[in-house]
Amino acid sequence: MSKRSRPRLQRPELPPSGLLDWHSSDHWSTNPAPCRYCGHMTNLRDSRKHPAHKTCAEDAVRQWVQEESEKYQNERLTDT
Numbered sequence: 001m002s003k004r005s006r007p008r009l010q011r012p013e014l015p016p017s018g019l020l021d022w023h024s025s026d027h028w029s030t031n032p033a034p035c036r037y038c039g040h041m042t043n044l045r046d047s048r049k050h051p052a053h054k055t056c057a058e059d060a061v062r063q064w065v066q067e068e069s070e071k072y073q074n075e076r077l078t079d080t
């Protein structure tokens with residue numbers, strides 16, 4: 001059995017404009033409402049039409065991805 005080490009996967013850097021593309025008018029409302037994440041007022045809406053800042057939504061996505069990745073890593077390591 002050889003002892004080859006697998007190359008570590010590099011996660012790509014996010015573009016400076018952020019993870020999400022909210023240029024569509026679907027993400028804008030003329031009525032300000034409290035952001036679902038931080039509670040500060042915003043005219044922006046997420047993909048489900050809930051009030052949310054783009055940066056707050058991106059932070060939530062990043063956190064979700066990290067948590068799911070960790071779960072996957074943990075399950076994969078314990079199954080071997």
Ligand SMILES: [Zn+2]
Nearest residue numbers: 035038053056
């Ligand atoms: Zn917010």
